[in-house]
Amino acid sequence: MRDVYFQGVGMVKCGRFNERIEINAARACINALKDAGINWREVQAAYATHVMQGVSAGQKVVSQIGLTGLNVTNVENACASGSTGIHHAYYDVASGKYDIVLVVGFEKMQKGVIDSNSGERSYEDKMGMRIMPGEYAMKAQRHMYEYGTTPEQMARVSVKNHKNGCYNPYAHYQKELTLEEVLHSRMISDPLTLLQACPTSDGAAAAILVSENVAKKNNNRDLIKLIGTSVQTESVFEEEDLTTRTANTAYEMANVGPEDINLAEVHDAFTIGELLHYEALGFCELGESGRLIDEGVTEISGSLPVSPSGGLQSRGHPLGMTGIAQVCEIVWQLRGESKQRQVRNNPKVGLTHTQGAGGVCSVSIISK
Structure with a gap:
C-alpha cells in the first residue's frame, strides 16, 4: 500500500444561508484545489x-x-x-x-432537533429517549453518578469551544x-442546557488526497500524511466502547498510541460527548475527563488541545x-497556519473523531 497525503483543504463559513448548498460546496472544492x-x-x-x-x-x-467525467460517489454514513x-x-x-481524489462534505440543515427515526416508532421514540439530546443526557447522568462529574465541568467544554470559535473565520x-x-441557558434535557448542544448549520468542506509522487511534485510545505483510518459500527458481542x-x-495502523497525539478534533455534539471521548480515545483514565477540562x-494553550x-x-x-x-483544522494546525487559534505545543500528530446515529464511528490520524 502507498503512503497517502493531504495536498489541499478548503472550507466555507458555516451558518444559515439562502444559497443552494451545491454552490457553497463547489466553493469549498475550489478553495481546496x-x-x-x-x-x-x-x-x-x-x-x-x-x-x-x-x-x-x-x-x-x-x-x-466543470463536467470532466470523473467518478463521483455519494456517501451517507x-x-x-x-x-x-x-x-x-x-x-x-x-x-x-487513483493518484488524486477529492472528498467534499456538505449539508443544508433545518432548525431544531434532528429526527433520525423513520417509519413506525417504538415506545422509546415516543418518550423522547431516542433523540440525541435525550441519549446524551442519559450518558451525562450516568457519568455524574459513577464518577462525580459535575454540570460545571460539562459547561466548561462549551466555554472552551466557543472561545476557540471566536478565532475561526469559518465558525457559525x-x-x-x-x-x-x-x-x-434553557434546559433541554437534564443536565444539558441549550448552550451545551451544537447548532444545526449549513456548511461545506473539501480535502484532496494524493499519492506521494504527486505530493512531492506539487508541495513546497510540510507533507501532511494520513497514517491511520478506521470506520466501525457497534457490536452486540463486545463490551468495549465503540470509540x-x-x-x-x-492507532495500530498508524503505529502510534494516545500518548503520541498532540491535538484532536472530536465529536462534541453535546458537551458530555467531548468528556466521554477524552476517556474513550485514551487521553485519560475513565472518570478523569472532568479533571482535564x-x-x-x-x-x-494546553498540552493536549481538543477542538x-x-x-x-x-x-x-x-x-x-x-x-x-x-x-481541515488538523492540516492547518500541523502546517502552523491557524493564526490566533494555533496550538502552542508544536504538534506533529493530530486525530479526528466522529460518531453518528446507527452506531457508527470513525477515527483518522494525521501526521507531518
Missing part, C-alpha cells in the same frame, strides 16, 4: 458526503465546477459521512487505483460565553461536512 495547487481536470475521482441532500447531490456539486469519505479515498489512493458562532451563561475500538484500530489540558476549531459546539455541525472540516 487552490490550496493544493491542482487543476480540476487532474482530479480523478470524488466522494460527496451528505446525509439529507437527496439523490445525486455530489453530481450537482461537480457540475458547478450519518454524522461520520465526511470521515467515511476520507476513509474510502485513502484506500483508493493507497491501493494505486464567534462569541465567547461565560460559565454562568452556559449553565443558566475505543475504532481508535485502537487506527478543569486543569486546562485541552485548551489551545481548537471551536468544534461542533461553535463551528457548527453540517452533518456531511463535519469529518472533513475536522481534517
